[in-house]
Amino acid sequence: MPELNYAGAVNAALRRCLEELPETLLYGEDVAKPGGVHGVTRRLWKDFGDRVFDTPISESAILGTAVGAAMMGRRPIVEIMWADFFLVALDQLVNQAANIRYVSQGRLAAPLTVRTQQGNSPAACAQHSQNLEALFTHVPGLRVVVPSTPQNAYDSMVSAVYCDDPVVVFDNRTLYLGEKQQVATGGAPAPIGGSTMRRTGAAATVVTWGAMTHRVLAAADRLAEEGTEVTVLETPWLNPFDHEAVHRSVAATGGRLAVVHEANVTGGFGGEVVVRALEAGVLSGRPLRLGAADTRIPAATALAGALIPDTEQILTELRKFTRA
Amino acid sequence: MTREGPEADLLAMWRIRAFEEKLRELHKAGDLLGSVHLCIGQEAGPVGACAALTEQDALFATYRGHGWAIARGVPLRPLFAELLGRATGVNGGRGGSAYFSAADHGFHGENSIVGGGVSHAVGAALAGRHDGSGRIAMTVFGDGAMNQGAVAEAMNFAAAFDLPVLFLCENNRYSELTPIRDMVRNEALTDRATALGIAATRIDGNDPALVRSTVARYADAARDGRGPAFVELITQRLVGHYIGDVQQYRTRAELEEDGRAEPIARATAALAESGVDTEAIERAARDEVDAAAATALADPPADPATAKEHLYA
Numbered sequence A: 001m002p003e004l005n006y007a008g009a010v011n012a013a014l015r016r017c018l019e020e021l022p023e024t025l026l027y028g029e030d031v032a033k034p035g036g037v038h039g040v041t042r043r044l045w046k047d048f049g050d051r052v053f054d055t056p057i058s059e060s061a062i063l064g065t066a067v068g069a070a071m072m073g074r075r076p077i078v079e080i081m082w083a084d085f086f087l088v089a090l091d092q093l094v095n096q097a098a099n100i101r102y103v104s105q106g107r108l109a110a111p112l113t114v115r116t117q118q119g120n121s122p123a124a125c126a127q128h129s130q131n132l133e134a135l136f137t138h139v140p141g142l143r144v145v146v147p148s149t150p151q152n153a154y155d156s157m158v159s160a161v162y163c164d165d166p167v168v169v170f171d172n173r174t175l176y177l178g179e180k181q182q183v184a185t186g187g188a189p190a191p192i193g194g195s196t197m198r199r200t201g202a203a204a205t206v207v208t209w210g211a212m213t214h215r216v217l218a219a220a221d222r223l224a225e226e227g228t229e230v231t232v233l234e235t236p237w238l239n240p241f242d243h244e245a246v247h248r249s250v251a252a253t254g255g256r257l258a259v260v261h262e263a264n265v266t267g268g269f270g271g272e273v274v275v276r277a278l279e280a281g282v283l284s285g286r287p288l289r290l291g292a293a294d295t296r297i298p299a300a301t302a303l304a305g306a307l308i309p310d311t312e313q314i315l316t317e318l319r320k321f322t323r324a
Numbered sequence B: 001m002t003r004e005g006p007e008a009d010l011l012a013m014w015r016i017r018a019f020e021e022k023l024r025e026l027h028k029a030g031d032l033l034g035s036v037h038l039c040i041g042q043e044a045g046p047v048g049a050c051a052a053l054t055e056q057d058a059l060f061a062t063y064r065g066h067g068w069a070i071a072r073g074v075p076l077r078p079l080f081a082e083l084l085g086r087a088t089g090v091n092g093g094r095g096g097s098a099y100f101s102a103a104d105h106g107f108h109g110e111n112s113i114v115g116g117g118v119s120h121a122v123g124a125a126l127a128g129r130h131d132g133s134g135r136i137a138m139t140v141f142g143d144g145a146m147n148q149g150a151v152a153e154a155m156n157f158a159a160a161f162d163l164p165v166l167f168l169c170e171n172n173r174y175s176e177l178t179p180i181r182d183m184v185r186n187e188a189l190t191d192r193a194t195a196l197g198i199a200a201t202r203i204d205g206n207d208p209a210l211v212r213s214t215v216a217r218y219a220d221a222a223r224d225g226r227g228p229a230f231v232e233l234i235t236q237r238l239v240g241h242y243i244g245d246v247q248q249y250r251t252r253a254e255l256e257e258d259g260r261a262e263p264i265a266r267a268t269a270a271l272a273e274s275g276v277d278t279e280a281i282e283r284a285a286r287d288e289v290d291a292a293a294a295t296a297l298a299d300p301p302a303d304p305a306t307a308k309e310h311l312y313a
């Protein structure tokens, strides 16, 4: 098993897809010759020739051509460099890609994968800091995944490319150069969906995804040192979402459910997770939703730090929650 | 001592370069964080073009906007403070390097979305038509931004309604790490403006006097109701797209050639020939920049308790 960091794992997954599926294309701004602004697509252009190429700064055309090529049987993998840049081109996903299979009664399809990355990093400006996954989970017809580890990133990318629906993969750039991990690279492409129990404990179920997973796990470990064990359920796939696993876990943890994400709370996907649990009748007592404050994200780290939950704040909130 | 003509231009360009070089230093020292886009090598554009604007005119720039803000008259200390996340910054640290504004100085903002500010300039000109001010608007963006749909829409909007907008395209040949020549078939970017009926010209963007006279001519025309104009400034950045970009995509020969073409080297050579003490000019700029940076560094950081203020009216 190769030892890979997150960026390396995505690169390996892309390489595998380009090798196994001759109908794949990989394109976006700076992805080919420069190998991506975060180095994720390094060397793929060298090995796959004109199936990997750089594009103009034209997000609308990147997504729109992916839709058109996918309708004709290609399997494009395209990059939107920052999730914030989706917003200049969303028509192509929401009005276009998401409708194709449904309205044509399956006669047409748009099996494309959009890779992007999101979230805040030190001093990133308000237009480079947003967590936008909930915009996409609100759109029926799109698939959404937010991985957190090299293995997870590898598996999600392969599953996304093999999936016959349009899939948006949200990385978090602060994870790219993280610790290396042994990554199992050979297995059959897994169907999309599913979740992973990252730790178990009886006091509550904490659902989370993406980069937040690491902060939640760190907070849960600290809480355990204080004698309170919680279950952490990581749900990288937000569509399809593993509600069943959540409900099972909540039922096993006294009906207590917390959801933590980096996106701001109002309209965040955490609300959907909580309401589904409520509808399933598994909740007992009040649930906890934890995310960024409902405001814009300022560049100054002193300000951003006050708005986005860190390990310390998650610990404080979970402590209050589990003792309530 | 007040300098005039080429000496004043050199000083103005040095103020920008010294500011940018100071940022590089602060970044290295860990005082300045995040993605920072320097305009080292591109100083002639802002110095020449901003001279054509009056106080009431509007300017919309990009993340590579420090030089434009400085040329517009934004003082250095609150600019440093902004980038350093200090409470005394022009936006109290909320904008940062890539997205601050200083409306008091006619600097209506950087933008971190490529092409994002171009239609704002068209709107500012539209407002000028209705508020009786006679304001014109200027917007500056890169070569790569020409491939953004929003820019094409904004340019046609201005053309269709004869709005007084100056579109300045700083062509430094690269869009991040990708050369513009690989991303267009027709490298004459001015043709896109011409096709929309917008007066357009491509000029040496490293000559501040030429930039000033060209932009002033179009500004006068715009004030006279003759509509928008497009000026392509041929220039180069001597540094990476952002601090940390090691520029593997550029050859040594190209960088050397750019080093000869860049505005400060050229202006210095020309002035030195006529006996001007150009080192004194550089020193004056560096002293001012050093003092401003030192003061800003001592300023208090933005107060976390204020982080939620100003979201709504």
Ligand SMILES: Cc1ncc(C[n+]2csc(CCOP(=O)(O)OP(=O)(O)O)c2C)c(N)n1
Residues within 6 Å of the ligand: A029, A057, A059, A081, A085, A088, B064, B112, B113, B114, B115, B141, B142, B143, B144, B145, B146, B170, B172, B174, B175, B176, B241
């Ligand atoms: C809509 C959008 N797409 C992509 C980016 C990422 N990006 C930032 S700067 C840049 C290159 C812009 O090149 P150019 O317009 O030539 O300006 P320069 O940086 O050379 O001044 C890109 C692709 C962005 N900020 N916004």
Ligand SMILES: [Mg+2]
Residues within 6 Å of the ligand: B142, B143, B144, B170, B171, B172, B173, B174, B175, B176
């Ligand atoms: Mg450029």
